[in-house]
Amino acid sequence: MLRLLIADGNDRAGRGRHVERCGKTSAQTYAGVLRSLDRDLACDLVAPADADAVLPAPVQAYDGLVFTGSTLHVAEGGDAVRRQIALMREALTQGVPVFGSCWGVQVAAALAGGEAGRNPRGPEYGFARNLAPTRAGRDHPLLAGRPPAFDAPAIHDDAVLVPPPGSTVLVANGRLDVQAIVIPYAAGQFWGTQYHPELDLDEVAAMLSLSAEAIVEAGLCRDEAAVDGQAEALRRLHADPAGQPDLAWRLGLGAEVLEPARRRREIGNFLDALVRPTRAARGR
CATH class of the missing domain: 3.40.50.880 (Class I glutamine amidotransferase (GATase) domain)
Structure with missing residues (x-):
């Protein structure tokens, strides 16, 4: 062991x-x-x-x-x-x-x-x-x-x-x-x-939420609502990665991340x- x-x-x-x-x-x-x-x-x-x-x-x-x-x-x-x-x-x-x-x-x-x-x-x-x-x-x-x-x-x-x-x-x-x-x-x-x-996708989502202010400050999202939207999309994909190819495509994520x-x-x-x-x- x-x-x-x-x-x-x-x-x-x-x-x-x-x-x-x-x-x-x-x-x-x-x-x-x-x-x-x-x-x-x-x-x-x-x-x-x-x-x-x-x-x-x-x-x-x-x-x-x-x-x-x-x-x-x-x-x-x-x-x-x-x-x-x-x-x-x-x-x-x-x-x-x-x-x-x-x-x-x-x-x-x-x-x-x-x-x-x-x-x-x-x-x-x-x-x-x-x-x-x-x-x-x-x-x-x-x-x-x-x-x-x-x-x-x-x-x-x-x-x-x-x-x-x-x-x-x-x-x-x-x-x-x-x-x-x-x-x-x-x-x-x-x-x-x-x-x-x-990190699983739901944990990535949680970390985005924790970092929302810094993400907006870096210019990567318009506002914290946009960060929340990205985080929610990752949580949804985490719940069913194989069944949502359209969402995976929109997020630009392939098998190296999803599997x-x-x-x-x-x-x-x-x-x-x-x-x-x-x-x-x-x-x-």
């Missing part, structure tokens, strides 16, 4: 807002996705942004660590950020494989000597479009099964602006040069995506290509 630790990137306030909109925390979302990929997998959850957070077990007891998204900003620093960088440092130093989406990528980059901050090309709200593997990404196991171009759920203002020394960028698009990356650090490996392979197995591909690849081989190498 694999045992994974899931680190919720949000502070208490952020977790509260997420639960209000989604009915669960970001860490609980990841736990559900991981268990859907492996029914025998065990997940422990921790909120390392909190000063009183306690790991359920030493980090080296886990076969992998997963970092969720967050409303925090790496560039702003502070104890909530430093505690999360410290957890990732400890895991990678111990040789524990780490995966992260969005916030997790930015934390890993900051730890390894890169730079994360506000993307000067603007945010992505809803979906990252026309994602394309780099030359290195075409043959990397993180992207096994992905086509030459694809879309994925994405919600972010911040991004990795300068990759760390020794890292390998695997995916880019017109909005951002670092959409997926591999970062070696100490004895470990970080694999991650700026986009959110863990859970395809949408979550990077998470499954992380388990199969990094976590299980590392566990075997550690003699567990």
Whole structure:
């Protein structure tokens, strides 16, 4: 049985807002996705942004660590950020494989000597479009099964602006040069995506609603009513993705987003290509 630790990137306030909109925390979302990929997998959850957070077990007891998204900003620093960088440092130093989406990528980059901050090309709200593997990404196991171009759920203002020394960028698009990356650090490996392979369409809808003011400010919707309309369309499509091809067409969404197995591909690849081989190498 694999045992994974899931680190919720949000502070208490952020977790509260997420639960209000989604009915669960970001860490609980990841736990559900991981268990859907492996029914025998065990997940422990921790909120390392909190000063009183306690790991359920030493980090080296886990076969992998997963970092969720967050409303925090790496560039702003502070104890909530430093505690999360410290957890990732400890895991990678111990040789524990780490995966992260969005916030997790930015934390890993900051730890390894890169730079994360506000993307000067603007945010992505809803979906990252026309994602394309780099030359290195075409043959990397993180992207096994992905086509030459694809879309994925994405919600972010911040991004990795300068990759760390020794890292390998695997995916880019017109909005951002670092959409997926591999970062070696100490004895470990970080694999991650700026986009959110863990999010179902109803959760994308909830995140749009949470970000409505910022979406309007960015000029992506005329007003918050338009954001609500987009969110409602995604909720409807989530309820019946196969039975509403007209709605999928209007939203510009194909199988790489609509089919859970395809949408979550990077998470499954992380388990199969990094976590299980590392566990075997550690003699567990």
